[in-house]
Amino acid sequence: MSNRRMEKAETEAIRDVLAGNRDAYRVLMDRHFCSVTRVAFRITGNEADAEEAAQEAFLRAYNKLPSFRQDSAFSTWIMRIAMNTAINLVERRNRDLSYHAPRITDEPAAAEHTVRIADRQAGPEGILLNREATSLRQAAMAELTPMERTAFTLRHMEDIPMAEIAAALSITSNSAKQAVFRAVSKLRRSLTPVAGGLR
Amino acid sequence: MRHFSEEDLIAYQLHESADERAVAKHLESCSECADLSESIAETLRVFSADPVPLPNLEHNWHRLRGNLSVLTPERRGSFELLRWKWAWPSVGLATAALVLLTVFGMRLHRGGELNHNVAVNGHGPLTTEPTDLAIANHLDAAERLLTEVNNSPGSLDDTTREQAHNLLLKNAIYASNARDSGDLAQAAVLENFGRVLTTLDNEPPTPHSTWRLRLEMNTSGLLLDIRILRQNDDHSQGAAQ
Ligand SMILES: [Zn+2]
Numbered sequence: 001m002s003n004r005r006m007e008k009a010e011t012e013a014i015r016d017v018l019a020g021n022r023d024a025y026r027v028l029m030d031r032h033f034c035s036v037t038r039v040a041f042r043i044t045g046n047e048a049d050a051e052e053a054a055q056e057a058f059l060r061a062y063n064k065l066p067s068f069r070q071d072s073a074f075s076t077w078i079m080r081i082a083m084n085t086a087i088n089l090v091e092r093r094n095r096d097l098s099y100h101a102p103r104i105t106d107e108p109a110a111a112e113h114t115v116r117i118a119d120r121q122a123g124p125e126g127i128l129l130n131r132e133a134t135s136l137r138q139a140a141m142a143e144l145t146p147m148e149r150t151a152f153t154l155r156h157m158e159d160i161p162m163a164e165i166a167a168a169l170s171i172t173s174n175s176a177k178q179a180v181f182r183a184v185s186k187l188r189r190s191l192t193p194v195a196g197g198l199r
Numbered sequence: 200m201r202h203f204s205e206e207d208l209i210a211y212q213l214h215e216s217a218d219e220r221a222v223a224k225h226l227e228s229c230s231e232c233a234d235l236s237e238s239i240a241e242t243l244r245v246f247s248a249d250p251v252p253l254p255n256l257e258h259n260w261h262r263l264r265g266n267l268s269v270l271t272p273e274r275r276g277s278f279e280l281l282r283w284k285w286a287w288p289s290v291g292l293a294t295a296a297l298v299l300l301t302v303f304g305m306r307l308h309r310g311g312e313l314n315h316n317v318a319v320n321g322h323g324p325l326t327t328e329p330t331d332l333a334i335a336n337h338l339d340a341a342e343r344l345l346t347e348v349n350n351s352p353g354s355l356d357d358t359t360r361e362q363a364h365n366l367l368l369k370n371a372i373y374a375s376n377a378r379d380s381g382d383l384a385q386a387a388v389l390e391n392f393g394r395v396l397t398t399l400d401n402e403p404p405t406p407h408s409t410w411r412l413r414l415e416m417n418t419s420g421l422l423l424d425i426r427i428l429r430q431n432d433d434h435s436q437g438a439a440q
Contacts, residue, residue, distance in 0.1 A: 022267045022358070026260055037254045047252045055259065059266050059339075066270060137246065155213065157248040162215065177215060184209045188242040 010074050017065055025062055032075055033058065036082040039160070042153035043086035044093075045141075053089050057082035076164075083154070083168030090146050140190035144183050151176050152183035200229060208236045212243055265362050268343050337373055338429045340366055341392050345422040348395070348412060354404040363399035370396055388424040395421065 009027060016024035036057055041050035061068075061078050068077060141149060147169060154160045154168075155176075166176035203211075203222060210216040211223075226233045344366065347359050374389035395416050402408045412418060 018270055020269045020271045029260055038251045041251045051254055058263055062267055181206050181209045187246050
């Protein structure tokens with residue numbers, strides 16, 4: 001985990017917040033809300049829950065700010081809180097919807113967005129770049145467990161170090177790695193019937 | 200020739216391999232492993248980052264701002280609270296309320312528990328209407344507002360009053376929903392909270408009015424009610440599966 005010194009502006013903002021200036025928190029929010037929402041989106045799989053989780057994370061961080069040790073970066077700290085919050089939210093959803101389709105699988109908003117990544121070469125990738133392909137990809141992602149999906153998306157799509165993912169998931173680094181490996185293996189197999197040529 | 204496993208090659212493609220050079224060297228001479236490795240790389244490309252919708256910062260800041268309480272050095276330690284003279288009656292009220300509530304509140308809540316979970320209750324899937332989260336957030340906001348009321352040494356600031364105003368309408372809806380779904384304990388607490396909100400919304404802000412609000416409306420007791428509701432809420436969600 002990065003132990004880099006916190007930027008002056010953030011340190012000052014935290015000091016101001018602790019002195020009673022709520023508006024100073026905006027500095028921290030402006031800097032980190034987008035990345036936090038992004039990671040929350042990877043975990044929850046939809047925009048509304050991602051924002052919900054990000055809001056909750058920033059609120060929790062705010063309330064815990066008096067006990068925040070400024071020797072680690074605020075960005076690392078808020079990200080960990082956000083991952084936790086988002087994972088809890090997904091678990092809560094799955095629990096509440098135990099007899100509906102798991103929420104983590106339905107991504108109505110994502111369907112619109114994913115179509116646009118269609119500018120790569122032909123071949124299996126090209127085949128996968130139409131609307132049906134989008135739903136195939138979503139179906140494949142839905143076959144992953146929440147932990148596999150979270151570990152995979154955070155590691156592969158957000159490039160978050162394994163140790164940080166493991167900490168947020170409360171598992172060992174090795175378990176986090178295994179979850180990512182299982183995810184990739186399952187996803188690769190899901191491509192096989194479509195791509196034909198894959199082993 | 201010893202081949203690499205799929206797992207080894209996934210690790211390699213994700214740059215998590217213990218010996219990246221050994222794998223790379225093997226891939227140069229083994230077409231079988233190279234094919235598998237390429238298939239993994241292809242998978243990673245196909246499942247690469249989808250664009251993520253950007254949040255509206257302005258909107259999110261306003262939403263967050265409404266939930267932020269003022270952090271002051273005095274508020275950090277609970278012992279500091281005892282310095283304020285108003286704290287003593289609050290402690291008395293709070294203790295009394297806690298005893299009463301653990302006896303009555305939880306029992307009352309039990310009665311409505313079956314009707315409480317929205318999924319059980321048939322209000323439709325939470326995929327479109329995250330009702331449980333909305334009420335949980337509302338209870339959070341209520342808790343924070345009451346903490347503010349209980350801890351402000353003087354009159355309440357404009358933001359807190361504005362927050363009270365904003366919560367008023369939502370609170371009325373949640374109270375009526377709770378009543379409709381037979382959750383009388385939750386309805387009663389929310390209705391009491393509604394009276395606090397109405398008072399805050401109508402009275403001119405003076406230190407005296409804040410003090411009177413605490414005493415007459417027993418805001419410390421209400422705060423405990425809300426915390427207990429919150430716990431029951433989490434508990435019944437856990438039990439509903
Ligand atoms: Zn080989």
